[in-house]
Amino acid sequence: xxxxxxxxxxxxxxxxxxxxxxxxxxxxxxxxxxxxxxxxxxxxxxxxxxxxxxxxxxxxxxxxxxxxxxxxxxxxxxxxxxxxxxxxxxxxxxxxxxxxxxxxxxxxxxxxxxxxxxxxxxxxxxxxxxxxxxxxxxxxxxxxxxxxxxxxxxxxxxxxxxxxxxxxxxxxxxxxxxxxxxxxxxxxxxxxxxxxxxxxxxxxxxxxxxxxxxxxxxxxxxxxxxxxxxxxxxxxxxxxxxxxxxxxxxxxxxxxxxxxxxxxxxxxxxxxxxxxxxxxxxxxxxxxxxxxxxxxxxxxxxxxxxxxxxxxxxxxxxxx
Amino acid sequence: xxxxxxxxxxxxxxxxxxxxxxxxxxxxxxxxxxxxxxxxxxxxxxxxxxxxxxxxxxxxxxxxxxxxxxxxxxxxxxxxxxxxxxxxxxxxxxxxxxxxxxxxxxxxxxxxxxxxxxxxxxxxxxxxxxxxxxxxxxxxxxxxxxxxxxxxxxxxxxxxxxxxxxxxxxxxxxxxxxxxxxxxxxxxxxxxxxxxxxxxxxxxxxxxxxxxxxxxxxxxxxxxxxxxxxxxxxxxxxxxxxxx
Numbered sequence: 299x300x301x302x303x304x305x306x307x308x309x310x311x312x313x314x315x316x317x318x319x320x321x322x323x324x325x326x327x328x329x330x331x332x333x334x335x336x337x338x339x340x341x342x343x344x345x346x347x348x349x350x351x352x353x354x355x356x357x358x359x360x361x362x363x364x365x366x367x368x369x370x371x372x373x374x375x376x377x378x379x380x381x382x383x384x385x386x387x388x389x390x391x392x393x394x395x396x397x398x399x400x401x402x403x404x405x406x407x408x409x410x411x412x413x414x415x416x417x418x419x420x421x422x423x424x425x426x427x428x429x430x431x432x433x434x435x436x437x438x439x440x441x442x443x444x445x446x447x448x449x450x451x452x453x454x455x456x457x458x459x460x461x462x463x464x465x466x467x468x469x470x471x472x473x474x475x476x477x478x479x480x481x482x483x484x485x486x487x488x489x490x491x492x493x494x495x496x497x498x499x500x501x502x503x504x505x506x507x508x509x510x511x512x513x514x515x516x517x518x519x520x521x522x523x524x525x526x527x528x529x530x531x532x533x534x535x536x537x538x539x540x541x542x543x544x545x546x547x548x549x550x551x552x553x554x555x556x557x558x559x560x561x562x563x564x565x566x567x568x569x570x571x572x573x574x575x576x577x578x579x580x581x582x583x584x585x586x587x588x589x590x591x592x593x594x595x596x597x598x599x600x601x602x603x604x605x606x607x608x609x610x611x612x613x614x615x616x617x618x
Numbered sequence: 619x620x621x622x623x624x625x626x627x628x629x630x631x632x633x634x635x636x637x638x639x640x641x642x643x644x645x646x647x648x649x650x651x652x653x654x655x656x657x658x659x660x661x662x663x664x665x666x667x668x669x670x671x672x673x674x675x676x677x678x679x680x681x682x683x684x685x686x687x688x689x690x691x692x693x694x695x696x697x698x699x700x701x702x703x704x705x706x707x708x709x710x711x712x713x714x715x716x717x718x719x720x721x722x723x724x725x726x727x728x729x730x731x732x733x734x735x736x737x738x739x740x741x742x743x744x745x746x747x748x749x750x751x752x753x754x755x756x757x758x759x760x761x762x763x764x765x766x767x768x769x770x771x772x773x774x775x776x777x778x779x780x781x782x783x784x785x786x787x788x789x790x791x792x793x794x795x796x797x798x799x800x801x802x803x804x805x806x807x808x809x810x811x812x813x814x815x816x817x818x819x820x821x822x823x824x825x826x827x828x829x830x831x832x833x834x835x836x837x838x839x840x841x842x843x844x845x846x847x848x849x850x851x852x853x854x855x856x857x858x859x860x861x862x
Contacts, residue, residue, distance in 0.1 A: 320662065321648035321655055346769045353795065360777055360795050361788060369784060375721035421724045428724075429780050430788075431773040434731055440724040475650055479658070487669055491729045494673035498733030501677075510736055516814050518826040519739035519760060519775060522768070526826075529817035581769050 320482055323473035326453040327596035329480050330406070331603055333413075333451035335588040336442035337404030340420060343439055343581065344397055347423065354431055355380050355423065356389050361430045369429055378425040379418075396423070403446070406456020413451055417443035438585040441487055449480035455607050463615040484592040489550035496546030505543050508536030515576055522578035542569060553593060566590045668716035669725055675713035676728035678706040740778040741810040741832075742792060746802035755800040758810075781809055786838065793840035802842065809836040 353359040363381055370376045383389050396419040403412040420443040424436040452458040453471045462469075499505040504513055512535045515525040528535055545565050552558040567587065574583025591599070648655065680703035688694055696702045713720075720726040746755040757764070759778060765771035781788050793805040813831045815824055 316659065317655060318647055320659065321650055323648065343769065346767065346773075349770050353799075354773065358795070358798075361784075361791055365787065365791055373718075373721060375718040377722070421722075424724050427773075429784055431776045431780075433772065433776050434729075435769075437724070437727050437729070444723055444725075475648055479662075483662075483665070486666055490666075490670050490673065494677060494729045495731045495733065498677055498728070498730035502734035504735040505733070510732070512817055513736040513814050514732055516817075516820065516826075517736065517739055519741070519812060526815075526820045529820040532817065535817075578768055579772065581772075 320479060321475050322478055323475050324478035324481065325596035325600075326450045326471060326474050326477035327599050327603075328592060328594060329446070329449045329451050329477045330454040330456065331599045332442065332481075332484070332588060332591055333406060333409070333446055334404060334455050335591070336439070336446065336585075337400060337406075337416075339435075339581065339585050339588065340416060340439050340443065341397065341400035341404050343435060344393075344400055344419075344423060348393065348397070351389060351393055352386060355393070355426050356386065357384055363426075366426065366428075366430065370425075376425050378422040380422060380426040395419075406452040406458050409450075409452020409456055409458050413443070413446045417447050433582065435579075435582045435585055438582070438589060441484070442585075442588070445480045445483045445487070448483070449477040450474050451480070453477070455603065457614075460611055460615045463611065481592050484589060485553075488589045488592065489553065492546045492549040496543055496549075499543050499546065505539060508539045511535050511538040511542065517577075520577045520579070522580075523576045525576050541565070545569065559593060563590055563593060667712070668719050671709060671712040671716055672720050672726050673729045675706070675709035677730070678709050680705050736814075738814050739775065739812045740781065740835075741812055742778045742781070742789075743808040743810055744793070744796050745806045746796050746800045747804045748801070749803040754802050755796065778809070782835075786836065789836065789838040790840050793838055794842075797840065797842045804839070804841050807838040807840070808834050809838070811835050 347355055357363050367381065379392060380389070383392060399412050399415045399419055402408060403416045417440070420440050424432060424440050428436070453474070499510070502510060504510040512528065515521065515528065545562070549562055553562045570583040570586045574580045682695075682702060683704065686702065688696065717726070741758050741760065743758040744756065745753055748754050759765065760771050760775040762771055765774050777792070789807050789809055793807050797803065797805045811833045813833060815826060815831065
């Protein structure tokens with residue numbers, strides 16, 4: 299009897315905790331701020347395709363669509379609008395539309411519609427260049443696009459909000475369950491990414507031996523700032539390598555603890571800024587940092603962003 | 619029988635119909651009806667399982683039984699389709715179950731950033747000749763001098779790096795593209811590995827770009843009118859993002 303009642307009360311408490319975790323209405327500030335940053339990254343990423351659109355995304359180019367479809371096993375679920383486009387003018391029409399969609403998403407104009415279109419377009423580009431020219435940035439971009447669709451990502455820091463203010467709608471932004479769902483999904487997805495990235499490194503002799511960071515920074519094709527001076531500092535290389543592995547492995551546990559959260563986030567800043575500055579992957583490093591912002595409290599973001607956003611809103615809408 | 623817990627709205631006994639539903643929602647801190655919470659919870663569990671399963675499956679390999687000795691004491695591993703290999707059954711089956719969903723949402727990834735170990739970079743060097751045999755183009759990619767901004771350079775770096783996963787045919791396609799681009803007749807490509815220097819070599823002042831650090835892994839010659847039979851070779855079937 300004791301076991302049954304204990305189990306029942308445990309399950310009830312677990313269900314309550316589950317509800318609190320997923321279904322507590324949350325200020326959408328964090329999600330909206332991520333929309334601005336991820337929208338900018340999506341916009342920039344796709345704008346860069348314009349430099350050689352036909353070669354990377356067109357039906358022929360470096361890797362023709364037929365070849366990519368062969369590699370992908372002709373699976374119907376691997377889809378892209380670019381698999382059906384034949385003419386250059388069609389390609390450019392879709393591309394200009396996509397860039398506009400990402401621009402609007404960044405600014406928060408017609409956010410609900412552009413977030414859905416943004417996801418469809420981001421996946422279309424990613425499938426067209428996978429395999430071939432894709433890398434981690436495309437995975438993180440598509441992750442953002444997926445979860446931005448779920449919540450009110452245009453509730454703050456957006457032209458949608460300014461349009462509402464201009465129409466005289468001064469009602470405050472209300473906490474939202476769907477904002478919480480979107481943020482929780484970004485958080486958990488990020489935990490899974492770090493966990494498997496850490497586990498994969500456990501299979502690498504150099505990561506275990508503490509030398510991998512050297513081989514990463516000594517790669518001339520990646521290098522954007524020469525860090526080879528650390529050749530004379532093997533202990534520093536070893537510490538950076540071990541820290542990276544342990545941080546990735548334990549991120550999924552320690553990030554939820556309020557005492558460790560700041561430490562984990564500061565290490566994230568150090569590692570991803572390091573990747574951005576020293577290894578030339580500015581976009582990927584920043585995208586990972588944007589994902590880490592999901593662990594910041596809305597109040598923290600409002601403290602930083604509201605003064606700037608308020609000034610812009612006052613200029614555009616005549617009031618805050 | 620377990621006691622009712624009146625303080626727990628999820629287990630609360632019969633109450634007057636009017637206040638019951640609002641009380642349930644307010645006590646749990648959410649305005650959502652329990653039906654929607656159950657439904658969304660189910661979808662969340664399925665989604666997160668799918669997100670977890672993709673890298674889990676891609677990080678697992680078949681294993682030989684402990685102490686396996688090949689027939690005749692040979693050091694050779696058995697073929698990949700041999701029944702001796704033990705397959706990781708659970709991640710494989712789960713991955714197969716979620717495969718369509720993972721593909722549709724571009725979630726089918728391994729997230730193996732710089733793993734298992736950082737390696738050297740790949741480059742592609744090329745020369746293109748016209749029908750008279752005169753060289754009309756030469757170069758390499760990735761190339762920081764020609765590809766800017768950095769993301770554009772990185773896309774070219776990925777083209778060179780992923781050639782190894784895509785097989786020889788991708789190199790031939792690059793050659794075809796370069797022939798078309800420059801209006802040539804023949805192209806020659808070298809797929810090159812740029813080896814990394816050890817700390818000792820750097821301290822000994824070996825230049826990063828020393829000729830000895832470049833190793834040609836493959837060479838491809840292609841002509842504009844060469845027939846391209848898509849079924850001429852067995853192609854690897856890759857799930858986008860697998861193992862990357």
